[in-house]
Amino acid sequence: MSEDLYYKTATELRRLLENRTISAVELVQSAIARTKATDDKVRAYLDTNEDEAIELARASDERRANGKILGPLDGIPVSIKDLIVEKGKLARCSSRILENFVSPYDATAIVNLRNSGAIPWGRVNMDEFAMGSSTETSYFQKTANPWDLERIPGGSSGGSAACVAAGQTVLSLGSDTGGSIRQPAALCGVVGMKPTYGTVSRYGLIAFASSLDQIGPFSRCVEDSAMLLDAISGYDPLDSTSYSGDIPNCAQAIPEKKGPWKLGIPKEYFPDNLDPEIRTAVEAAVDNYRARGCEIIEVELPHTELAIPVYYIIATAEASSNLSRYDGIRYTHRSEESTDALDIYFKSRGEGFGEEVKRRICLGSFVLSSGYYDAYYLRAQKVRNLIRKDFQNAFKQVDALLTPTSPTPAFKFGERTEDPLTMYLSDIFTINVNLAGFPALSLPCGLTSGNLPIGLQVIGQPLKEDDLFAIAHSYEQANDYWKLRPTL
Amino acid sequence: MSDASNIDIDYVANLARLQLTPEEKQRFAGQLGDILEHFEKLKSIDVSNEEPMAHPFPVFNVLGADEASPTLSPEQALVNAPKQRDQQLVVPKVVDDA
Structure with a gap:
């Protein structure tokens, strides 16, 4: 063969x-x-x-x-x-x-x-x-x-x-x-x-x-x-x-x-600090489309930069909720060290999750916590709407x-x-x-x-x-x- | 938005039912402080007239028909249980003796 x-x-x-x-x-x-x-x-x-x-x-x-x-x-x-x-x-x-x-x-x-x-x-x-x-x-x-x-x-x-x-x-x-x-x-x-x-x-x-x-x-x-x-x-x-x-x-x-x-072509996706070889390759791809008769139009997605905070608030908030199911009780790793029910949660999760997961669970729990919910999570959901509108406008x-x-x-x-x-x-x-x-x-x-x-x-x-x-x-x-x- | 440096890592870890080592607490407090500082960008725009968006598309309640259908057997459902006995999960005692 x-x-x-x-x-x-x-x-x-x-x-x-x-x-x-x-x-x-x-x-x-x-x-x-x-x-x-x-x-x-x-x-x-x-x-x-x-x-x-x-x-x-x-x-x-x-x-x-x-x-x-x-x-x-x-x-x-x-x-x-x-x-x-x-x-x-x-x-x-x-x-x-x-x-x-x-x-x-x-x-x-x-x-x-x-x-x-x-x-x-x-x-x-x-x-x-x-x-x-x-x-x-x-x-x-x-x-x-x-x-x-x-x-x-x-x-x-x-x-x-x-x-x-x-x-x-x-x-x-x-x-x-x-x-x-x-x-x-x-x-x-x-x-x-x-x-x-x-x-x-x-x-x-x-x-x-x-x-x-x-x-x-x-x-x-x-x-x-x-x-x-x-x-x-x-x-x-x-x-x-x-x-x-x-x-x-x-x-x-x-x-x-x-x-x-x-x-x-959203200009926000071609920032000054973009890797020069990547810029050259992508611009060549754009030229290739143009050469094949496509119309190339510069568009704006003005809220692009805000996507990092919006994403890392919404994604970690949802993750902190979704990952609460890994409690060591029903179907996941249970710590051998634990003594009571609450202890099972803390230790099983502490032993079972890696560092990045723990960091995101903490961040998600924080942005959802009392006193911070409006400032982080709710605000992020509103900006998310603006980001979607950016795309809807561009696609007109x-x-x-x-x-x-x-x-x-x-x-x-x-x-x-x-x-x-x-x-x-x-x-x-x-x-x-x-x-x-x-x-x-x-x-x-x-x-x-x-x-x-x-x-x-x-x-x-x-x-x-x-x-x-x-x-x-x-x-x-x-x-x-x-x-x-x-x-x- | 509140001062980013005041994230109380013990309080947050307790909310999340997550045991952290002293090193993790120290490292996370610094890193999350940096991340929250970056989040301050969100303050830069006015969102007073915006609706919050929970999903990319409108999501409505979806109801299934009220009909019995095949599901997992107790054995299948418990196949990953860390401790089990008589088709039930074994957990530490959660009520005090009278």
Whole structure:
């Protein structure tokens, strides 16, 4: 079997499966072999499920032989971020407090994934409870960036981005609360997409900040992410914030929508201190759209800078509430040292949570506490409204916005762990989108002189993912950056 | 907004039912002070006419049909319990002897 199978896209593999050039079993075996050969360096995987994956691949090949495939992703391996639960498997959220937690049920996204014929392949690393931008807060291991093993892969879905970039899987499911899909996708040179809030069910997604969290796809090309989103999205009565109206069929729409589009450039996303190589790459991408007939319009998102305080107030407030369920009583780590009930809470949580999680719980408890609620939490919710209005106003003129995904390329391990505020500030280009509930994706648009990937963020309109994918796909067709691979 | 430096880390950790080491308390107090100072930016704009936004889109109460449906068995529900006996969670005594 061809050795380069592991770097093919789902779109390519689908054809190879269709014309029987390869089988799903061969494909899954190649993912397993590639993972074994590279994961001592990358450390993306927390758990693997070789036997189950091969068994599912065999069933996929059987369906295909009988002319009964379930969809375009039938037989394609997809890794799962450790916070999307799968029945009978560990779901540890990269946290000690959930070290032995085995999920008794499947997340809706997993049910949908299985119904599409795709094959869950392993559980991948993340920042603990998705709190971080570098995957360094994982209790279990630090994942490396496949482009430079001394650097972080981004976060919180760093495992998802790294395993797709390293060829260990074809696709991955991650989650994005403030950029946790798009930023690692940018730093690892792959495609990552956050759908409109409510599009993908959050049932079985271990909650961080419920008004911001969304599950979304990672892939090596735009069309693959569209197919994966199509497979997992849809109304779910088990999620009270699930969107019940029509959502577009994204993969089908890509070839039908050819532009030209009106594209907005928010000047707030090109500050003076932006990394010069990132500025050059993103401006070149904008020029590329212009050269293909798109109208480029400068727009304003005046409240952009306020997103950092708004996000870190709202996200930590919601997190402090969501994480109160880890009490050491019902299903999580219970401290051996504890004497009475209250003591169980304090000690189990103190032992079970890592430093960044504790810091955010403290911050969230503070902004919600008596005497501070109005000044912080309520005010942040009001400014959040202004941030959404910024986007709504900008989209009166344009079909999408083009921005850098991250203000810097991948940084070295330990570079920002001592200073949480600096880490928080690096989320400035991604968090606004979550606060507003809009969809956005990141795709590769170049490399730095140090051979590190640069991501272009395309922000679309709510429930118009079809346009968003088509706009991103048109760039991908006109450029070869997405074909670049790290040397491992 | 109040003075950012007056975050009482003991009070907050107690609210959160979170045991912190003395080193963590000291480190967090400084770091959270810096973070709250950054939050002062929010004071810069007038929000007196703005509605608070709790969700990206209007969210209304969603009610399920009042019908019995399959659910987890006691064994499944307790599979992750740190201590259990007779299909129940074991916890320390929470009431005093009479």
